[in-house]
Amino acid sequence: MRKLSLFILLLLSSYTISLADFPVGANEKGEHLKYVIHYGIIRGGKASLKIKNEKLNGEDIYHATLTGKTVGLFNTLYKVRDTYESFINPKTLLPVKAIRDIREGSYKRYNEIKFDREKNELTSQRSGVHKVPEGIHDILSAFYFARANHFNSDLVEGEIVKIQTYFSDELFLLQFRFMGYETINSKIGNIKCYKFIPIVETGRAFKDEDDMKIWVSADANRIPVRVQFDLFIGSLRCDLMNFSDFSSNSLLNKE
Template identity: 75%
Template structure:
């Protein structure tokens, strides 16, 4: 269970830390977010996301690195250490390259995927070349794109955002529903947030499609502040505990309209 939910956090939560309305000016120093994961009162894991500007060949890019791992008792029961990387074009916010490095118990999987925009193809180390839809994302770049183009005061309650991604060697439609605004009493203070419910698959961990909730700061930072899972075996929560290269004043004194 901790393996499955930690992977969901990595794929669907931390990736929300994405570029704002003017990324070229606001993110040149990079970003760093740290999270702690609790199952009930027990600390089960930690995760982080780093974003920094780099060059990929002759292209100006953002390099996002997302890591998560189990700690304490959960680490003794089932060790997880997962890393996702995305090399994202500054101009289009589309991925150039994606890396997935999974270590979960005795299971290990490493793969690199290259995106050919001219041919609308991907080249996977594991499965070779495949045709894909125009503008397809990897799981990290999808959220960077969503923040730049979808997360704003124009959102309507009940609106569903959909982004086509390529993940784990298959196409995956990422969907999340906007539920309105809510204040969150977080580790860093009280934050006014957008509230989203990702549409998840039921079965292994979730009873209903809306058993996961994500809160994103409703300001220019648009930081993921909290995620909560309602699982078959109880509730799991992931909280932001530290961040750098964001506006603290804007985050904690957000005046954005909630009408």
């Protein structure tokens, strides 16, 4: 249950990286996306991501901070308070540092990872130094990299995007298949979206490889609009509820 809740919360939340136009001059102060998670008709959790320009050791970086938590009945049954951070080089879109702070029920874990691009190594606070493939990502930066480089009109239906990541102190190959276009009736209106199916491990939580689906707006913003999971225990859905930019505090929708 612990690993499942982490995987679900991370994927549906980390896919919310939304600074689609940062490299080409979008709002330089950053943006904020908020999502609500439902299990059937029951509201089970919230996810939020803020991303903005900062400095780390005197260098410009993009700082993405993801938080996810359970609410209501789910919070009583199994309390989750998860935070992920990624510090991303704005030129290469590769992470220089990542933080994972997990609180799920009685389980707690904190880890920091620093990346050495010259040596193709990373240093985990928990497990030490590891040799890794060139261009390795943390899982949060991987979605931003995918959004910036793969979510466009060049996508061919059936194409599989693969990105090598380091997650939970091990190598993890992130893969998702483009399934074409679909219009989603969302909280902020009808939105034409790219539809993706991540390739997941079957047997433990998912019955089939296509039991998880992600819809990303097929426009310049490329904002994740919906994530849906069909699990052994039922269907879980995450929907975009709120968007704002830090410069104007304008909202597409208020909760």
